[in-house]
Amino acid sequence: MEHIENDEQYSGLTVNSxxxxxxxxxxxxxxxxxxxxxxxxxxxxxxxxDVTMLSRAVTLVESLSNDHQVLxxxxxxxxxxxxxxxRRIGITGVPGAGKSTSIDTFGLHVLKDGGKxxxxxxxxxxxxxxxxxxxxxxxMEKLSVHPAAFIRPSPSAGSLGGVARKTRETIxxxxxxxxxxxxVETVGVGQSETAVHSMVDFFLLIQLAGTGDExxxxxxxxxxxxxxxxxxxxxGDNIDRARLAQAQFRSALHLFPPTLSGWMPxxxxxxGYYETGIAEVWEMIDRYFDFVKENGHFEAKRQQQxxxxxxxxxxxxxxxxFYNDADVAALLEDREKRVLANQQSSFTAxxxxxxxxxxxx
Numbered sequence: 001m002e003h004i005e006n007d008e009q010y011s012g013l014t015v016n017s018x019x020x021x022x023x024x025x026x027x028x029x030x031x032x033x034x035x036x037x038x039x040x041x042x043x044x045x046x047x048x049x050d051v052t053m054l055s056r057a058v059t060l061v062e063s064l065s066n067d068h069q070v071l072x073x074x075x076x077x078x079x080x081x082x083x084x085x086x087r088r089i090g091i092t093g094v095p096g097a098g099k100s101t102s103i104d105t106f107g108l109h110v111l112k113d114g115g116k117x118x119x120x121x122x123x124x125x126x127x128x129x130x131x132x133x134x135x136x137x138x139x140m141e142k143l144s145v146h147p148a149a150f151i152r153p154s155p156s157a158g159s160l161g162g163v164a165r166k167t168r169e170t171i172x173x174x175x176x177x178x179x180x181x182x183x184v185e186t187v188g189v190g191q192s193e194t195a196v197h198s199m200v201d202f203f204l205l206i207q208l209a210g211t212g213d214e215x216x217x218x219x220x221x222x223x224x225x226x227x228x229x230x231x232x233x234x235x236g237d238n239i240d241r242a243r244l245a246q247a248q249f250r251s252a253l254h255l256f257p258p259t260l261s262g263w264m265p266x267x268x269x270x271x272g273y274y275e276t277g278i279a280e281v282w283e284m285i286d287r288y289f290d291f292v293k294e295n296g297h298f299e300a301k302r303q304q305q306x307x308x309x310x311x312x313x314x315x316x317x318x319x320x321x322f323y324n325d326a327d328v329a330a331l332l333e334d335r336e337k338r339v340l341a342n343q344q345s346s347f348t349a350x351x352x353x354x355x356x357x358x359x360x361x
Contacts, residue, residue, distance in 0.1 A: 039071060043078045046177045049116075051150060054177045058152055061166040061173070076169050079176035084302070086175045087289065090196040092186040092222065093206030098232045099185055102206060102272040104140040109278050110181050111148050118179035119143065119151045120167055122186055122196075150179060168199050168309050197225045198308050201298065202288055205229045209238060209245035223249075224256055226265055228284055234269035234277065242269045261297040263288055328357050 037045070037056065045053025060072040091106075093099050100121070107117050119140070143149045152170065171182055186196045197203050205226035223229075229249050234242035249267045259265070266284050270277030292298040322328060335349035 036071075039074045039078065042071075042075050046075070046079060046173060047082060049178045051177075054150065054173060055152070057173050058166075058170050061169045062154060072169070076172055079173055083172040083175035086171075086180045086182050087202070087285075088171060088182045088184065088200040089285065090184045090186065090193075090200035090203045091206065092193050092196065092203070093232075094208070097206045097208050098272045099206055100140055102230075102232060103183055103185060104143045105272050105275050105278055106282070107140070107143040107149060107181075107183065108146070109282055111146060115181060116148045116177075116179045117143075117146075117150070117181040117183065118171075118174040118177075119149065119183045119185065120170055120174075121151065121153045122167065122184070150174065150177075167196075171199060193222050193225060198305055201292075201301065202227045202285055204285075206232050207245065207249070208232060209234070209242040223252065227259075227261075227263060227288055228265055228281075229253075229267045230281055231267070231269045232272055235271040235274050239269075261292050261301070262295060263291055263297075322357060325357065325360075327360065328353065331356055 037053065042053050042057050046057060057072070057075050060068045060075065063069065063072070091099055091103060103119055103121075107119065110117055121140075140151060144151055154167065154170075167184060171184075174182055182200075184196050184200055186193055193203075203225050205222060205228070207229060209231050231242045231245050231249075246267050246269055253265055253267070268277060268281055268284060270281055272278075289298070292301070331353050335344065335353055338344040339346050339349050
């Protein structure tokens with residue numbers, strides 16, 4: 001490189017060329033991807049409680065690769081006999097209700113008596129990157145470093161209502177790994193609650209007081225699914241408002257028809273931040289499990305959920321097979337153009353595509 005300082009008029013000055021800079025990346029460093037464990041190795045690791053193997057199995061379950069799906073289903077089938085021995089608790093509430101803080105506090109309370117806890121936090125996905133945008137794990141500061149806790153945030157990836165597509169299978173893997181308490185947190189945006197309700201034993205609804213939302217909360221269909229309602233942030237100047245909201249929710253629950261289990265949902269107040277009223281909430285959950293196990297509803301609900309997810313899986317497979325067919329995709333594109341040009345109705349276009357698909361089978 002030429003420097004003006006080397007000109008004759010600057011003969012008294014010299015510029016050294018300097019030392020050649022080494023490359024930023026070590027040329028001798030070769031990144032080697034770890035080979036995928038076999039199904040047997042994965043199952044053995046899961047049954048031993050190996051968190052690394054459990055995490056890799058959950059990643060396979062969430063993968064969209066067909067090869068990974070085949071392996072994942074084999075792992076799930078082999079783990080299935082060791083599952084079913086946990087308490088599955090769904091936790092929902094509007095954004096800002098304090099779900100993550102409450103899970104952090106509830107989880108530590110549960111782990112005081114021993115056992116293990118798995119938290120499946122359903123993060124809403126970014127529409128642009130499809131990745132998680134809330135980072136719930138970062139807001140469970142104490143639980144995330146507990147040796148007996150396993151926290152798995154999963155981006156909803158655009159599935160209906162923000163529910164991770166494979167959460168149901170992940171529950172099976174966690175139970176096989178010895179996690180006797182499973183928390184499933186929803187994003188609290190509406191239809192996700194219906195899907196989570198179909199995979200848990202107890203459905204906890206977290207509400208707030210003093211936000212002007214009490215009557216709206218009473219009108220929501222989510223109230224009909226809740227097995228327990230808790231009013232969070234019942235502390236400081238908000239205690240009186242929390243007790244008023246508690247009375248309103250209790251009155252509203254009497255307007256709903258009796259639950260299938262025969263259990264009357266309870267309404268309690270607590271503070272996740274100050275960790276007050278936590279023991280009372282968990283005592284309510286204990287009473288619920290004793291009640292439904294005694295009258296046989298617990299096992300009946302588990303069987304109903306297994307049947308529900310069998311048909312949901314059939315629907316999903318049929319849908320994927322339909323839309324992944326190249327000939328169907330081409331015909332769909334053609335019929336879509338005709339519909340948009342008002343050359344054909346939406347209903348006859350759909351009938352044409354479906355007739356073509358069924359004949360091809």
